[in-house]
Amino acid sequence: MTDQPITAVYPGSFDPFHLGHLDIVRRAVTIFPRVVVGVLRNADKTPLLPAERRVELIRETLDGMPGVEVTAFSGLLVDFMRESRARVILRGMRAVSDFEYEFQIALMNRRLWNPAETVFLTPTEEFTYLSGRIVREIWHLGGDVSGLVPEPVRRALEELRMESLRNPAEA
Ligand code: ADP
Secondary structure (H helix, E strand, O other), X not given: OOOOOOEEEEEEOOOOOOHHHHHHHHHHOOOOOEEEEEEEOOOOXXXXXXXXXXXXXXXXXXXOOOOEXXXXXXXXXXXXXXXXXXXXXXEXXXXXXXXXXXXXXXXXXXXXXXXXXXXXXXXXXXXXXXXXHHHHHHHHOOOOOEOOEOHHHHHXXXXXXXXXXXXHHHO
């Protein structure tokens, strides 16, 4: 193969970026010299936060962490990998329930572009129960998400709450 430094992409909807995601990025930068966090634009028709806002918040959260870039993308992950000069896909593995879907996607990505290799990282135990869906549900029900998401994301969700209280129809 090549002896070029290996770039890894970490794709996801990150709606919102939470402490489980942050844990994976922190681990990834100790292994790969360049990690590109890829924020999927088209995953959900009605996201909590628009993709460009998610990118801003992840950048703010990861500010100063060397070797990390954050970009939004749409379309096939393997096309985004080629654009980013990456050949590793990073995925978080929380529990056995993640396995079947992740295994299928990993094989499909390699079928679409043979150099693509998927690497699974596991978070620290206390974040294994965290998911974007759980954070969104807590937020929708008016709960406190501090301790689940990084500070810039907490502040953005707080602002979103104030906005939704002012314009309830848009929430
Ligand atoms: P979520 O499942 O939280 O909505 P995404 O769909 O955006 O997040 O997933 C992006 C990547 O982050 C996936 O590889 C997913 O397995 C991983 N991930 C999500 N939550 C966690 C967590 N709590 N710990 C480790 N990895 C996670």
